[in-house]
Amino acid sequence: MKTTIWGCRGSLPSPGLEKILFGGNTSCIQVQHKDTCIILDGGSGIQRLGDSIDPKQLKINILLTHLHLDHIMGLGYFKPFYNPECTINIWGPSGSSKSLVKRLRRYFSPPFFPVRLNELPAKVNITEINNSSFMINEVRVKSEYICHPGPTVGYRLETDGSTIAFLPDHEPALGSSHFPDLPDWSSGYNIAKDADLLFHDAQYDNNEYNNRIGWGHSSIADAIKFGELTNVKKMVLVHHDPANSDAQLKKMFKKSLEHKTINFELEMGRENAVFQVS
Amino acid sequence: MSSKEIEVILSRQWADCLSVPVFIVDTGGNLIFYNEPAEELLGMRYDTTGAMPVSDWSTMFRPEDDKGVALPPENLPLVKTLSTQMPAHGEFWINNLRGSVYKISVTSFPIMGRPKRFIGAIAIFWKILEK
Numbered sequence: 104m105k106t107t108i109w110g111c112r113g114s115l116p117s118p119g120l121e122k123i124l125f126g127g128n129t130s131c132i133q134v135q136h137k138d139t140c141i142i143l144d145g146g147s148g149i150q151r152l153g154d155s156i157d158p159k160q161l162k163i164n165i166l167l168t169h170l171h172l173d174h175i176m177g178l179g180y181f182k183p184f185y186n187p188e189c190t191i192n193i194w195g196p197s198g199s200s201k202s203l204v205k206r207l208r209r210y211f212s213p214p215f216f217p218v219r220l221n222e223l224p225a226k227v228n229i230t231e232i233n234n235s236s237f238m239i240n241e242v243r244v245k246s247e248y249i250c251h252p253g254p255t256v257g258y259r260l261e262t263d264g265s266t267i268a269f270l271p272d273h274e275p276a277l278g279s280s281h282f283p284d285l286p287d288w289s290s291g292y293n294i295a296k297d298a299d300l301l302f303h304d305a306q307y308d309n310n311e312y313n314n315r316i317g318w319g320h321s322s323i324a325d326a327i328k329f330g331e332l333t334n335v336k337k338m339v340l341v342h343h344d345p346a347n348s349d350a351q352l353k354k355m356f357k358k359s360l361e362h363k364t365i366n367f368e369l370e371m372g373r374e375n376a377v378f379q380v381s
Numbered sequence: 382m383s384s385k386e387i388e389v390i391l392s393r394q395w396a397d398c399l400s401v402p403v404f405i406v407d408t409g410g411n412l413i414f415y416n417e418p419a420e421e422l423l424g425m426r427y428d429t430t431g432a433m434p435v436s437d438w439s440t441m442f443r444p445e446d447d448k449g450v451a452l453p454p455e456n457l458p459l460v461k462t463l464s465t466q467m468p469a470h471g472e473f474w475i476n477n478l479r480g481s482v483y484k485i486s487v488t489s490f491p492i493m494g495r496p497k498r499f500i501g502a503i504a505i506f507w508k509i510l511e512k
Contacts, residue, residue: 198496
C-alpha cells in the first residue's frame with residue numbers, strides 16, 4: 104500500500120512560510136493499493152489530491168473518521184466529484200439520531216457551500232458504519248468508535264501481510280483509567296494493534312494538553328505511549344496544532360524524545376510524505 | 382486480546398470518578414467492572430475477583446426481599462435490564478462478603494451505543510439501611 108500525506112494539520116488550515124515543512128492542509132491521506140484508491144478523510148488536503156489523481160481512477164473510496172470541519176472541508180473542492188464518469192463511495196460513522204447523509208448535507212448546502220450533495224455530477228454512494236468490517240476490493244477495512252467528541256471512528260486497513268491504522272483525532276488517555284497499562288480497556292487498541300504504520304493524533308505538548316483535556320486530542324508523549332501499547336512498527340504523528348510553526352513542531356518533537364528509548368520508528372507527519380507499506 | 386467498546390471504556394472511566402457504587406456488565410451479564418465504592422459495599426475487590434459471570438454475582442450476595450425471601454436472579458434490576466434493554470429499579474437486602482447486611486436501592490440502565498447498539502448495562506446503587 105502506497106500512502107501519501109496530503110494534509111496533516113489539525114483543526115484549521117494554516118498556510119504560511121513558517122509552516123511550509125509540515126504543511127498547512129488539514130487531514131487527508133491517500134492509500135493506493137493496485138487499482139484501489141482509498142482516501143482517509145476529506146480535509147483541505149483533498150483539494151491538491153484531486154488535482155493530481157490519475158484521471159483513469161474513476162472509482163474512489165473516501166473513509167471519513169468524523170464530520171468535524173477540518174476532516175470534511177475539502178470535499179466540495181475535490182475534482183472527481185464534478186466528473187460524471189466517477190463513482191465515489193463515502194463511508195462515515197453513524198450518529199445517535201441524524202443519518203450520515205443528513206449530516207453531510209449540512210456541509211453540502213448553503214450557506215456553507217453552494218452546490219448541494221445531490222447536485223454533484225459524480226455518482227456518490229454513502230454508507231454508514233459503526234464497529235464494522237468490510238472489503239474495498241482487496242483491502243479489508245475495520246472501523247471502530249474511538250475516544251473523541253461526537254461520533255468518531257478509527258480505521259484499520261489490511262492487505263495480505265500489511266496494515267495501516269488511522270487515528271488522526273484520538274484521546275486515548277481520557278478513555279482509560281490506567282493509560283497506557285490495560286490494552287483491553289484502551290480506546291483504539293483494536294485498530295492500531297501491531298500495525299505496520301499508524302497515523303496518530305499528537306496535537307499538543309504536555310503543557311498544552313494539560314489545559315485541553317477532554318478536547319479529543321493527544322499529546323506527543325501520550326501518542327508515543329499508545330504506540331508502545333499497541334506494538335506498532337512505525338508511527339507518524341499528525342493533527343499538528345494550527346498555531347505551531349515548523350520550528351515549534353521540531354522543538355516539541357525533539358523534547359518529547361529526550362531521555363526516551365522508543366522501540367518503533369517515529370516521525371512527524373508532513374505534507375507530501377510517502378510511505379510504502381508491504 | 383481485544384479492547385472493549387469505547388462506550389464501555391468510557392463508562393468505566395466515569396464510574397471510576399464517582400463516589401457512589403457502580404456495576405458494569407457486558408451483554409452476556411458478565412460483571413466486567415465495579416468501582417471502589419462498590420468494593421466497599423460488597424466487601425470484595427475488583428483487582429482480586431476480576432470479571433465474574435452473572436451466575437456468580439447475582440447469587441453471591443444472597444439478595445432477599447423485606448420478608449427474607451431469596452430473590453431469583455431474574456428479579457434483580459440489572460438482570461432485568463439485560464433481558465429487556467430497559468431501565469429497571471428495585472430495593473432489596475444483600476449480605477456482603479464481610480458479613481454485613483444492607484438494604485440497597487438499585488437503578489440500572491442499558492448502555493446503548495451509536496447507532497442503538499446494546500453493549501451492556503450499568504447499575505448504580507445506594508445503601509439505604511443496615512442491619
